[in-house]
Amino acid sequence: MNVPHKTDSIVPDFLAGMGEDLKRGLVPVRLFNNRDIHELELRRIFARSWVFIAHETELPNPGDFVTRPIGEDPFICVRGDDGAVHVLLNSCRHRGAQICRAEMGNTRAFTCPFHGWSYKINGELAGVPARRQGYRELELSEWGLFSAPHVASYAGLIFANLDPDAVPFEQYVGRYRWYLDIQFALSPGGMEVIGEPHRWLVDANWKQGAENFCGDSSHTQMTHRSALEVGIIAAAAAGAPSKEHGLHVHDCDGYAISIRQNPGETLFWNYPEEVTRHFDPTRLSPAQFALAKRSLVHNGTLFPNFSFLHLGITDNAERPPAGFLTIRTWQPKGPGRMEIWNWILTPKEAPDDYKRRAYQVGMSSFSPSGSFEQDDVTVWPGTARSASTVFAELNNVKLNYQMGLGSMSDIAPLRDWEGPGTAVPSNAGESGLRTFYKTWLERMTISNPIRSDAR
């Protein structure tokens, strides 16, 4: 499958100085709602990055499928008879109709409702009607469904990459895997998705969610003040910026993570003992396991639009907190709109009662009805609105991402941090967000930004 490189749309001129702007902590507001940016992102970012598409536990059996977007293109993610996962373009090779019109289910074949071309679940063309009368020379083997040239499965997470020349997933993730392993590989069974994902529309750009999960710790006190007031989260987990609990890691091979911890305590994001006893120290390095043990909150984004949040919280101040993991994708739907997809996970070994409890707590905080998320998505559309103003265009308005930059802060990065990336023992900073935009700019403005050396 060829990804057209040459048809890239124009790079908007306001990106020309963004590299220098970023060094000063400035980001042009227009990138949050701009047609040219959006078109370029679909081609240079979503068609060339490793994009999260599904979790293994959503597809336990052969024939299980889900339909998911990559950028704005429709794909089917299906488990084949051999157990392998196929990522197929949801478009009939005959005349382009969508061959799969359900969002999930189980099937033995995908048969086009237009003229009846029928495909096996691995994407091969199995048959066409009236073959002897009309298609005597049709080579079925040449007309299978288009598929993503690269699919990778890591710790239950399935990613696809539409770039035939993409670097391997391991190389794409780089040293950030050190942090991902802590979330996804702590117990032998790994993490398991509970139920079907939430899907909802927000009139904000996809980057708004992606950057938020890179470590926008200082918004918690204001955006989420109502949730803090009702006492459903520990002060250390969501409280004011502090040296004691906050840790921001930036420039970890292009990615960032925000950590809240309580050194000396056994926390594991408030998972109860019936769950934590399955956490296996031999699966991680001692430093990784020690970090998991003292952690209250971890949140990060694997560029471009896959984010995770691991935390313990409750849905009622009279009940104890419960740990859970949410993963989400911020799917672009035009320049000023996104669809959020949200999954809630627990370790596979957790008892069923705990899974249900963790789901309730996750839903109550981070979902369309979540007491935290409700207020995020209320604020974000404002930025998309500002981005589309004539005023922003005429004045090349730039936003302030300077928190904690250089001499703005007197807190130096840790010299002895045991993990990868640059770790700052403070969450009064926006270094993770600056990392996100550095990565974004690099991939937007270099025509072949993450090409394999072997090419």
Place this chain on the structure above:
Amino acid sequence: MNAPFDAGTEAEATRFLNREAELLDNREFHRWLEMVSANIRYRVPVRTTRQNKEGRGFSEKAFFLDEDHGTLKTRVLRLDSEFAWSENPATRTRRIIGNIRVRSATADTVALASNLAIFCYRGDAAAPIILTAERQDILGRENSAWKLADRLVLLDTTVLGMESLSIFL
């Protein structure tokens, strides 16, 4: 539960649903909570588009809301805050309840289904976001007053068209 019911039961149930809608539209959430049983089970399942042979697509594990009295109360307390930005300024809602069907009734419980349309106006948007659903409710009589004991809201949409579900259904 299969005892015969009469027009009086249906009228009482209708009065209950209309009163509830009035309180919710008027944002009198604490008074609404008084109509909710301490043992309430309140669920809004996630829905997915499925082939017809695989059913109607309502999840058994995933929910937009899965509440008991304590969590509903927590949500109401949060909405009391002036910093609950999703509802300050508030969504202006108008609930239309119709097609009320009493499924079964005894002296102390009524099982009923109804159709719900909620028109939601936010900010200066001139057009509403509309949510429609079937409600399946059980009302229980407690100390001579009807209370909402169980609610299952079956949404017609799979993708929520509103940025936050910060209202009660």
